[in-house]
Structures are given as C-alpha cells and as structure tokens.
Amino acid sequence: MKIDSIKDGIVLDHIKAGKSMDIYRYLGLDQLDCSVAIIKNVPSNKMGKKDILKIADNFDINLDVLGYVDPDITVCYIKDYEIVEKRHVELPEQIVNIIRCKNPRCITAEERDIDHIFKLTDRENRIYRCVYCESKKSNH
C-alpha cells in the first residue's frame, strides 16, 4: 500500500495498532479541510504492528491529547518533504476538556461551562482522577 508523502504537515508515528481512530477523534481531525491519511496495521520492527496518521497541514497539535492517549507516539513535523523536527510526547500532568467525568454525583454533571479537568495521580499505572470528585479514569 502506498500513500503519497506529504509536503508540509505532521506525521504521527508509532501509534499503538488500533488507536489511530481514537486519536483522529480526540484531535478533532474531522474538522480539518486538508488531506488526512489513517494507515492501520503497518508492520513495525519495534512494535510488531503500528498505526500511522499523516496530516497535510501544520496545525497546532495538542500534544497533551497524544500523551494521554498513547505516550509512545512520535510526532514528526514535515517541511518540503523533509522531517524538520521529531518530538516524543509525554503523559501530561493534567488534561483539560479531553475526557469527561461520568460520575453523576459530580458537579460537572450539573454546572454549565465547567472545564472537565483530570490530574495524573499515578504515573506508573497511568491513572487520572477528576479534580472535583476524584473519580478514576485509567487510560490503558
């Protein structure tokens, strides 16, 4: 399978196989006008199988989202068909309005215009908790 290389844009590499649609959704890529390629189950030496996302636009990508969904992703910034910068994402300390608290007893279920904020409380087990009610959200 061949996908044209992009001239300017972003390539998300080393996505855990099967996670690319989550990232597409979390990043709101459906809102973009440019070409977006989702490449699934690419053979990989390191990972066995991986997904890749290619976005033909240098938009301001939310690295916290990527770090939350999968901290092993590599972000490659492309200019004139060349990789000009490679970035490794990290598990963010705090995520705002990426996931929603589902606890019906939480104030977020009632108050309008409230940010849904989760804080990383256990790095080892990748556990996030709602700052209002401490409900647990595990992302693995």
Add this chain to the structure above:
Amino acid sequence: MKHLIDPMDLTVEEIDQLIDLGSKILADKEKYQDVCKHKSLATLFFEPSTRTRLSFEAAMLELGGNVLGFSSANSSSASKGESVSDTVRTVSYYSDIIAMRHPKEGAPLVASRKIDVPLINAGDGGHYHPTQTLTDLMTIYQEKGRFHDLTIGMCGDLKFGRTVHSLIKAMSRYENVRFVMISPEELRLPEYIVKDVFEKKNISYQEVRTMEEVMPDLDILYMTRVQRERFFNEQDYIRLKDSFILDLDKLKTAKKDLCIMHPLPRVNEISTKVDDDPRACYFKQVRYGKFIRMALIMTMLGVNVDED
C-alpha cells in the same frame, strides 16, 4: 490556608494550631466573644443539614459576628437555574467568609475559584466534610490529650462512611496509632484505603466482625450507622444489625477511659442507656465541633487575639 475543601489540605501543624486555638476558646469564651465583630459568615446550604449549619452559625455568633444565608436549594436562586459559581460569587460580596454545603461532589471547589473570600466546604455529597474531621480530631485531643499511641476501633458502615475514611487518613499521620475495623463483610473498608493508607504507610490494622473480641484493646470506639438500604436482603440486615449496636453489656470489658464517638445523627446503633456512661463522648463531640469551627473561622479570617 485560603479555602478548606479537603480535610487533607491541612498539614499536621495547621491542625495543631487549630486545636490549640479551639482549646483556648473553650477555656475562656469571654475573651473571644467580640473578635469577629462586624464580620459576617454566609452559610450557603444547597441541601439541608440543620446540624452542621447551626454549628457554623453558633460558632460565628459566639465570636460576635453576623450570619446570613439559605438552608436549602429551594430558597436560593439555584432553583431558578443559576449556576453554583454565580450564586456563591454573588453572596461573596455580602460576606467575609462562606460555609457551603452542596449535594454534588466538587461543588465547593468550583465555587471557591471565583471568589476572594475564604470558603469552607461544609460537605459535598458523599465526598468531603472537613469540619467533621476537625470535630473528631478536637474530640480525640480533648478526651485523650494526644494523637499518638492510640488504638482506634471503627465500627459499622466502613464502606460508605466518609467520616471514617477521612478520620483514618488524618490519624494515620501520627505515631503508633493502631486501627481496628469492625464491620460486616458487606460493609468492610474499601480496598483502596487499605492499600493507600495502611499498607503504604506500614500501619498496623486489624479487621474483625464483632466488637466484643477487641473491646478491651480500644482507646477510642468510633461508631457509625448501619443502614438497612446497604443490604441486599432484609434477613442479612436483621442477622447483622445487633452485632453493630453498642449497649452496656458489650461495654463490660472496655477500658475505663474508653472514648465513644459518633458523628451523629444516631438512630439505634448506640443504646440510649449508654448515654449516661462517662465514656460516651458523642454529645461532647457536638460541643467540641462548635469550638473547632470558631477556631477555623478566626484562622481563615486572619483574626488574632493578643496573648497576655
């Protein structure tokens, strides 16, 4: 301390200072009767809790301050669909300090972000209730004179009882405190507290199914209510409920200076015959609760009294 949301926001030193001030007020009420003159406390109770609200209001009145507020969501603009943030922000312009209760978890944290006056969480659903924990600590200190070297039995509903969870966390910070958990299998302490508090800090704890077997060891017995609706069937409730009711018979083997506590309201988990026993401290607890709230209000308002 700008706001008090979670009892664990308080350091051991801050708790010591509050207990110390509370004890001074208790010893010399007159000296403090005007220290909050011209200051007002707003009690914003989006769900009714007469006991807690009156304790806050009595505390402020005895410091010479004023009180205003509402006692249920119906009598506030929340019933017209106003957000919690807006309601609390509005009242913050009429008051110097706010005590707020709300049925939703985290509501006081949300409200505290929009205001310039200090806010005390007076209970947010089944989540936090820091002044209950302070009341419990004040009682332990007044009755025992220390927080270290104590054996604390906690009896009843240890699964859903937030006051139990908060008190365990608070007391786990002191030296040589042993915990004994007395509950039916169905209402045992949640595993995460065992892991996060007892195991992580290497604290000695014991889990038993009757109070008789541990009664002689206890310095403090913290009773809670076992509610019928926590059980799957009526038979289990009837079979178990008597094991978790404290009466004079079960107290026979207890220490002479045992301190019996209960966050109240009590239903039937402590026989009224126990009330006259000198070891019953649950009504004293109500009184201590007022004094520790006085100390808290003074501290959060930054009110100082000259020491002689």
